[in-house]
Amino acid sequence: MSEGIRVAVSTVIFSLRSRPDAPDALMLPLVRRTRGPFLNHWAVPGGWLREDEGLDDAAARTLDETTGLSASYLEQLYAFGEVDRSPTRVVSIAYWALLRQDLVDAQLSTRPAPENVAWFDVDDLPTLAFDHDRIIAYALWRLRNKVAYSRIAAGLLPDEFTLSELREVYEAVLGRRLDPSNFRRLIEGSEALVPTESFRTGKHRPARLFRYNAEVALAETGPPT
Amino acid sequence: MSEGIRVAVSTVIFSLRSRPDAPDALMLPLVRRTRGPFLNHWAVPGGWLREDEGLDDAAARTLDETTGLSASYLEQLYAFGEVDRSPTRVVSIAYWALLRQDLVDAQLSTRPAPENVAWFDVDDLPTLAFDHDRIIAYALWRLRNKVAYSRIAAGLLPDEFTLSELREVYEAVLGRRLDPSNFRRLIEGSEALVPTESFRTGKHRPARLFRYNAEVALAETGPPT
DNA sequence: CCAAAAGTGTTGCACCTACACCCATGT
């Protein structure tokens, strides 16, 4: 029987940080543990699954509890359930999520992150509690894979954005430069974006703004639905 | 808290059935429920997670309990945890597995399947308990995807096999015919198989036997490991 | 006018598909 087994949900939350004089960096929020095993270590946000909520709901709830926001993309990652991954028996259902950069920035400027929450660059993480390093590594691997063959990346950007901005997201996620012209064709051919009539005016030639096409977003990964 | 939540593991087990005068069919074993909700309905093999075993172990154990065999491939599929998927609160960690056709045949001829276990063609399934139809649909989708971009299919065959036999597995899984010559190049280029010096002699020109290359099998899906 | 980003066009390569063709064996 499984009476002594508890179910937790953890969510690896990705967003972008603007850096002066450097390309945007992929970052994620961690929570400093205030109790129990691994006291004061950093951990992936999460919590116990409640009896009256589904797994997806629990992921969305804990995401909201740590960031005050709801995700533009949320997907189950993996169930971690080795016997020794925690001193007590815990099965953790891991999720990963994308938060829009503008919403995170807005949230942080009005209401700064709680004392025990901090954002870290994915390339510069602290020592983590439990097996959370594995969870993050896997989430990062899935994100990079998914970016390569779907149009997920727009989940990190505001409603409207230029192709350059989107390309920079891809570059931040994948960790390498992409050819602007080929990137344009790739995206335009995919029908994941719809062009608007607005332009972003800045230092140089104005760039057309695009909008994410919600229709296409769904049918990308197959079941479960 | 999650005291009233129980954790189960279910495994969608795939193998092949030889049919007279027809290509092999993809099939899976189901268990007739002897109790509780959905009494007498067919269900995916599984059981409660024990306190002293990991998720993978539980999947392997229940697989052995229903078939008497161990899998040539076993992978976690998804955690199903909607509140209303069962009358009591159950989170099911679903797995999917491949069994070698020759081992299943041998097992069935020496010790026939238990009373409450039966094998079904994936295209001709009975009404299922709980949300097990969704679980099977997802497992099938994953299998087909994985077959398309990895060399997993050899997990359904004996140690040594001809390229035709392997191609017929692909055809059974994908549900369409493949060009023999292109299939040969695809496989030979992938280095997933190593040629042996043996030949299968039969009605026609002898065909070289191949063996699965265990080296390559691992690094295909990335984390977790 | 110049720098720099927006956006277009072109070419070459890698890979996949379809299909023609030869090879080896059992009957």
Added chain:
DNA sequence: ACATGGGTGTAGGTGCAACACTTTTGG
């Protein structure tokens, strides 16, 4: 000999990477 599956060769198509090129803005 011939039917059948084993196995090789090749031409066309598609898609992507690389990169030359034109356009449009701010300074």
